[in-house]
Amino acid sequence: MKKADVDSSSIQQKYKNLALHGRPTMSSIHKDSDWGYLGMAVNGIDGNPDTDLYHGSCFHTNKEMSPWWRVDLLESYTIHYITVTNRDAYGSRINGAEILVGYSLTNNGNSNPR
Template sequence: MKLLFLVVLLWMVCDGAATAAESMDDEDGPSTMEEQESKASSPICEFAESMDDEEFPSTMEEQGSEASSHICRYKNLALRGRATQSTILVSELHGFRSMAINAIDGNLDAFFDHGSCSHTNNDWSPWWRVDLLESHRITHIIITNRQDCCAERLNGAEILIGDSLSDNGNNNPRCAVVTANAHCITQTFNCHNMVGRYVNIILRGKKEYLHLCEVQIFGTKQTK
């Protein structure tokens, strides 16, 4: 009898718990892992889809809260690109840290000594270029400048996009001009779907060092 009583009691408890779970409102939280993942990601994607093309983040603070939304629409094309530059900083101490590819390694570390920034010599009209391997429609480009010093060096740099390698790609159409700001290390530039395989950054007409800690290029493949 005691065993039968315990079985009946256990059945009543379990049945009551199941009924309570079924009556929970959806607002109390997702009931499955799939629903949880969907609810977690949907606000970001919905926000990205509703963004106007003119509303890309322009500061590091804005990028921190909004940059992830770009992932829903576009990919960082630069990650699969091939980078080169006018020269590599000649230095026994820093030379190995100065390669052009450092600017497309996916690392946003803005301290040059950490080894994730590109750096030229003190050249006349120094330039940096990435080959995206095929033409794309470029929506926007995010540039991360040096944070440890010398951010003003990037002031006046031209961002160029096109399919020509004339003058190392430095004759292609201009997307934007950088206005360097020590308080705004990461900036976003809207390129309005300009089409090109090559993206150049050049400090035209001046003798200066050109350094870039990350160049992110977002867009879609150009269809023929």
């Protein structure tokens, strides 16, 4: 077992996944001509870390200038830890991603702190 695996599992035991019962949304949804709409926003909070889009546990926006995904936790929480699992063979697509935490939807949520 790798050190990262041990750290990941101990973190998961310590913290509760608040996103599982949240309400996700995103800027657009990509439609694959063969597979349909596999990349829905809700797939990003299903608790399944599978990184293969075609297994149905990833979200995928259309190609656009400023794509975004967000989840409303439906209640107020103090956030201690955030886990992001990137999609399989497209690691570079997450370059430049920012995680913002807050209540504001002004400027599409971009006014919240990083």
